[in-house]
Amino acid sequence: MISFLDLKKINKPYEAAFQQKLKEVLENGWYILGKEVETFETAFNKYCKTDYCIGVGNGLDALILIFKGYIALGKLQKGDEVIVPANTYIASILAVLQADLVPVLVEPRLETYNINPDLIEEKITLKTKAILAVHLYGQSAEMERINQIAIQNNLLVVEDAAQSHGAESNLKYKTHNLKSSAAYSFYPGKNLGALGDGGAITTNDSELAKVVYSIRNYGSEKKYHNEHIGVNSRLDEIQAAFLNIKLPNLDADNDKRRAIAKRYLTEIKNKKIILPLWDFSNHHVFHLFVIRTENRVDLQEYLTQNDIHTVIHYPIPPHKQKALPEWNNLSFPITEKIHNEVLSLPISPVLTSEEVSFVIKVLNKY
Known part of the structure; x- marks a missing residue:
C-alpha cells in the first residue's frame, strides 16, 4: 500500500x-x-x-x-x-x-x-x-x-x-x-x-x-x-x-514536493482527471496534490484496489455543516462542485520515484 x-x-x-x-x-x-x-x-x-x-x-x-x-x-x-x-x-x-x-x-476560483x-x-x-x-x-x-x-x-x-x-x-x-x-x-x-x-x-x-x-x-x-x-x-x-x-530542511522538503507535483502534472494523462493549476513557481508548496473527477467514489475505490491511499480534502463544505445550520440553505455552486469532486493523491518528501511512477501508471489506466 x-x-x-x-x-x-x-x-x-x-x-x-x-x-x-x-x-x-x-x-x-x-x-x-x-x-x-x-x-x-x-x-x-x-x-x-x-x-x-x-x-x-x-x-x-x-x-x-x-x-x-x-x-x-x-x-x-x-x-x-x-x-x-x-x-x-x-x-x-x-x-x-x-x-x-x-x-x-466568497466563492473561490475553480482553477486554483x-x-x-x-x-x-x-x-x-x-x-x-x-x-x-x-x-x-x-x-x-x-x-x-x-x-x-x-x-x-x-x-x-x-x-x-x-x-x-x-x-x-x-x-x-x-x-x-x-x-x-x-x-x-x-x-x-x-x-x-x-x-x-x-x-x-x-x-x-x-x-x-x-x-x-x-x-x-x-x-x-x-x-x-x-x-x-x-x-x-x-x-x-x-x-x-x-x-x-x-x-532547516523545510525548503528542501518543499522542493521534493514540487518535483513530485511536476511529475504528476506532466505525466498524468487522463481526460477523466482534472489536474491542479500551477505555474511552476515557488508560489505553491503542495501541502496537498488535489485532483478532481466527476465520479470520485469510483476513482477512490479503484485506487484503493490498487493499493494507493487517498484522502478527500474536504467532503463537506462549511456552509453544509451541521454545526452551521443558519448557512445550510445557502448556495455556493463552485464550492459545492469542488467538495464533490476533489481527491488528494499521495505527496510527501519521502514518497519514492517508484511510488510516484506507480500512481501515475494506475491513474493513466483508469
Missing part, C-alpha cells in the same frame, strides 16, 4: 536528534516558554522575513488570537464582518466565529481553489473590516489583488497559512506581506510538522505582536499582572525543540 502520508518515515531521520533534544529540555527543567520556543520564534521569523513571531498552541488559536488582538487594539469590534473563502477548511471560519466576528463567504478576488468587492459592506486569505492546499492566494482591495476599502488582511509553510507570494514574502498577519499550524501532517499540536503568528505589526504575546499567556506581560482577557495558548517547549530541528 502506498500511504497517503507516512509520518513515521518522515520523522525517522530526526529520531536521534529528537531524543537528544528531549533529554536537553528535561535536564534544563524549563518546560514553558523557554529557550527552545524563543529560538524557534527567532528562526521562523527570519525564515518568513517578518519582524515578529509568536508561538501558540495550534493553528486555530493562531487565527483566533490575531482577531482577538485586533479587537483589543480597537481595529476590530465584535460583530464586524470578515470576508472568508467559502471552500476553506472549517477552522478558518471557526476562528472568525470564536472571535465574535461574522464570516462572509483559492478565493476569487473578482468577487470580493461585491460582498463588502459598511460592516466589513477584514479579509481572511487562505492559502489552500499550499498555494499562495492572489495577495497583490487582495491587498489592493484591502487598501482601497480600509480593510485588515489576515492570512491563513496553515497549509503553506514556505510558499512565496507575488510580493516576494513567504506567504506573508507587510500589511497583514499570518497564522501557521504545525500539526504533524503539515509541511513543517511537530509531533503534536503547535502554531505560530507572524507579523510586522509591533502593536499586534505585543498584544498577542500577552493574550496567549493569560493576558499577562508580567507574571500575575493581567492587562487583557487572555487564554492559555503557548507553543510547547518540546514541540518547539522538534521544530527547531526540522525547520
Whole structure:
C-alpha cells in the first residue's frame, strides 16, 4: 500500500536528534516558554522575513488570537464582518466565529481553489473590516489583488497559512506581506510538522505582536499582572525543540514536493482527471496534490484496489455543516462542485520515484 502520508518515515531521520533534544529540555527543567520556543520564534521569523513571531498552541488559536488582538487594539469590534473563502477548511471560519466576528463567504476560483478576488468587492459592506486569505492546499492566494482591495476599502488582511509553510507570494514574502498577519499550524501532517499540536503568528505589526504575546499567556506581560482577557495558548517547549530541528530542511522538503507535483502534472494523462493549476513557481508548496473527477467514489475505490491511499480534502463544505445550520440553505455552486469532486493523491518528501511512477501508471489506466 502506498500511504497517503507516512509520518513515521518522515520523522525517522530526526529520531536521534529528537531524543537528544528531549533529554536537553528535561535536564534544563524549563518546560514553558523557554529557550527552545524563543529560538524557534527567532528562526521562523527570519525564515518568513517578518519582524515578529509568536508561538501558540495550534493553528486555530493562531487565527483566533490575531482577531482577538485586533479587537483589543480597537481595529476590530465584535460583530464586524470578515470576508472568508467559502471552500476553506472549517477552522478558518471557526476562528472568525470564536472571535465574535461574522464570516462572509466568497466563492473561490475553480482553477486554483483559492478565493476569487473578482468577487470580493461585491460582498463588502459598511460592516466589513477584514479579509481572511487562505492559502489552500499550499498555494499562495492572489495577495497583490487582495491587498489592493484591502487598501482601497480600509480593510485588515489576515492570512491563513496553515497549509503553506514556505510558499512565496507575488510580493516576494513567504506567504506573508507587510500589511497583514499570518497564522501557521504545525500539526504533524503539515509541511513543517511537530509531533503534536503547535502554531505560530507572524507579523510586522509591533502593536499586534505585543498584544498577542500577552493574550496567549493569560493576558499577562508580567507574571500575575493581567492587562487583557487572555487564554492559555503557548507553543510547547518540546514541540518547539522538534521544530527547531526540522525547520532547516523545510525548503528542501518543499522542493521534493514540487518535483513530485511536476511529475504528476506532466505525466498524468487522463481526460477523466482534472489536474491542479500551477505555474511552476515557488508560489505553491503542495501541502496537498488535489485532483478532481466527476465520479470520485469510483476513482477512490479503484485506487484503493490498487493499493494507493487517498484522502478527500474536504467532503463537506462549511456552509453544509451541521454545526452551521443558519448557512445550510445557502448556495455556493463552485464550492459545492469542488467538495464533490476533489481527491488528494499521495505527496510527501519521502514518497519514492517508484511510488510516484506507480500512481501515475494506475491513474493513466483508469
